[in-house]
Amino acid sequence: MPLPAEPAQSTLAAELATLRRQRARRRRRRVTAAGAALVAVAGVSWLLLGTGPEPGDHAPMAIxxxxxxxxxxxxxxxxxxxxxxxxxxxxxxxxxxxxxxxxxxxxxxxxxxxxxxxxxxxxxxxxxxxxxxxxxxxxxxxxxxxxxxxxxxxxxxxxxxxxxxxxxxxxxxxxxxxxxxxxxxxxxxxxxxxxxxxxxxxxxxxxxxxxxxxxxxxxxxxxxxxxxxxxxxxxxxxxxxxxxxxxxxxxxxxxxxxxxxxxxxxxxxxxxxxxxxx
Known part of the structure; x- marks a missing residue:
């Protein structure tokens, strides 16, 4: 006696939903990692370049x-x-x-x-x-x-x-x-x-x-x-x-x-x- 079709469809739908959730989690992890990398680069750049501000252009004053x-x-x-x-x-x-x-x-x-x-x-x-x-x-x-x-x-x-x-x-x-x-x-x-x-x-x-x-x-x-x-x-x-x-x-x-x-x-x-x- 053949198996009903509906459970198979339900199983397929569940697997597709699981795949979508996994892809969403991976995207969130990539975004988080990229954000952390940008913060790290910004922090290192701040350390390398200093806090400033840059000097002005006023003429020399007496020492x-x-x-x-x-x-x-x-x-x-x-x-x-x-x-x-x-x-x-x-x-x-x-x-x-x-x-x-x-x-x-x-x-x-x-x-x-x-x-x-x-x-x-x-x-x-x-x-x-x-x-x-x-x-x-x-x-x-x-x-x-x-x-x-x-x-x-x-x-x-x-x-x-x-x-x-x-x-x-x-x-x-x-x-x-x-x-x-x-x-x-x-x-x-x-x-x-x-x-x-x-x-x-x-x-x-x-x-x-x-x-x-x-x-x-x-x-x-x-x-x-x-x-x-x-x-x-x-x-x-x-x-x-x-x-x-x-x-x-x-x-x-x-x-x-x-x-x-x-x-x-x-x-x-x-x-x-x-x-x-x-």
Missing amino acids: CAVDSRNLRADVDADGQLDEIRDQDRDGTGSVVFHGDDHRTEVGVGEARGFWQKLRGAPLEAMATRGTFGDFDGDGYLDLALFYSQGDEGDSPRHNMLVHEVRYGPLARDLSSDRTGTVRMGGSAMVFAVRATDTDHDGRAELQVVQSGGDGTALRYTGRQDGAGVTVSEEEAGPDGWEGWSGPELGPLDFGACADRRGGSGTPPRGRAPASTRP
Whole structure:
């Protein structure tokens, strides 16, 4: 006796409905995965590109010293004077950006890019040092940035992952679309950095204190050279820390701010204001 046709039709309809539900679930999973991928790409792009905002196009404003630890300059070229602080005078300072109605502080330790941070993550005793000075003489402050590994006992470890100069004006995450290399004679840890302008020619010198092994510190001087800064392999003195703690070496080279509270700068004798230098 033949089987009735209706149950077979019902079974086929159920299978088709099951297939439709499975396809719908797969579509939802694909959409969810694509959305997650877009979020991940957006997050990585945010880390790589920084938080900005990008620098403005205001003409250079005078760079001046509040005291031996603090400068005033328009770091991001928005027409507002910002504060450059380095209380320990060793290159672990920060910039306080002044906007129309807010202040934002960014430390040199935050200046490293995403990949630079990632490369240093597996290594111990990594240290970031940075200093601000007008190395190329265009009137805007530049950032010389180092990221290197500390000594193991008295033995230097040669892992200097970052040794670059970022030319101003700088964005508010201290990034720049114009960078150059700081050419070093060695890759041992950088203990401290500072910008000076001892000859008052409008082009800052880069002072670098670097590990010499066996508990010693060596100081070198670097100057703008082509598309970057070249650090001399000759020591700047018999002892890397000689004269380093005195107020003479550093911000005061740039001339005192007129009111000592961040007003218009008074350039030192022999140095023209930034806006009039060739």
